[in-house]
Amino acid sequence: MKKTKTKYIKISKKEMMDVINILENEYKDAKCGLDYTTPITLVIALILAAQCTDARVNIICPILFKKYPDVYKLSKANIDDIEKIVKPCGFYKNKSKSIKATCEKIVNKFNGIVPNNMEDLVSLPGIGRKSANIILQECFNKVEGIAVDTHVTRITRKIGISNGKTQEQIETELTTKIPKSYWNKINHILVNHGRKYCIARKPNCIECPINALCKKND
Numbered sequence: 001m002k003k004t005k006t007k008y009i010k011i012s013k014k015e016m017m018d019v020i021n022i023l024e025n026e027y028k029d030a031k032c033g034l035d036y037t038t039p040i041t042l043v044i045a046l047i048l049a050a051q052c053t054d055a056r057v058n059i060i061c062p063i064l065f066k067k068y069p070d071v072y073k074l075s076k077a078n079i080d081d082i083e084k085i086v087k088p089c090g091f092y093k094n095k096s097k098s099i100k101a102t103c104e105k106i107v108n109k110f111n112g113i114v115p116n117n118m119e120d121l122v123s124l125p126g127i128g129r130k131s132a133n134i135i136l137q138e139c140f141n142k143v144e145g146i147a148v149d150t151h152v153t154r155i156t157r158k159i160g161i162s163n164g165k166t167q168e169q170i171e172t173e174l175t176t177k178i179p180k181s182y183w184n185k186i187n188h189i190l191v192n193h194g195r196k197y198c199i200a201r202k203p204n205c206i207e208c209p210i211n212a213l214c215k216k217n218d
């Protein structure tokens, strides 16, 4: 028998703010899970973090930076050597290409300095809006949007805040609905929530602190 599609249920603005405040209180110490010391170390960590855990990236990055301590050295690194080092992060061929091409672009086009604006950041290979938002917030104290990753996509849909089809649509919807003072926290809060309760394959709704408010959309 053909399965009927369940209707997406939206949360009210008041309920959404209650959800955000409950989660903000639950994850008071939520912060970026990637270790970094400078903008370029965060750029590289974000390239490596695609489909990989932060914990693994935090192990691999120091190995890479020990051998190639700055953007100039990395831009001249042998691609085979980068591949060997970053292999444990998965998709290592593409990631190595992006790392080298990004470092070359930063050296050749931006005088060796990681750009501090959205347009230039998203022009770097391997850096999309999500990563650019994180770099702007973490390194330059600039809040221009909300970093939308798989956790944000899944959980905002479940709760009933956004059913956008693309990360761009979701970001636009979230930035329209959520007050700007929360934008830099939303990603970190939802990443924590996605790891603790709203786990992709098996959400723990019974113990979830926003169970009463969440619309539990499929």
Ligand code: SF4
Pocket (backbone or CB within 6 Å): 155, 158, 159, 197, 198, 199, 203, 204, 205, 206, 208, 209, 210, 211, 214, 215, 216
């Ligand atoms: S109630 Fe369930 S679906 Fe909703 S946020 Fe919590 S764990 Fe996720």
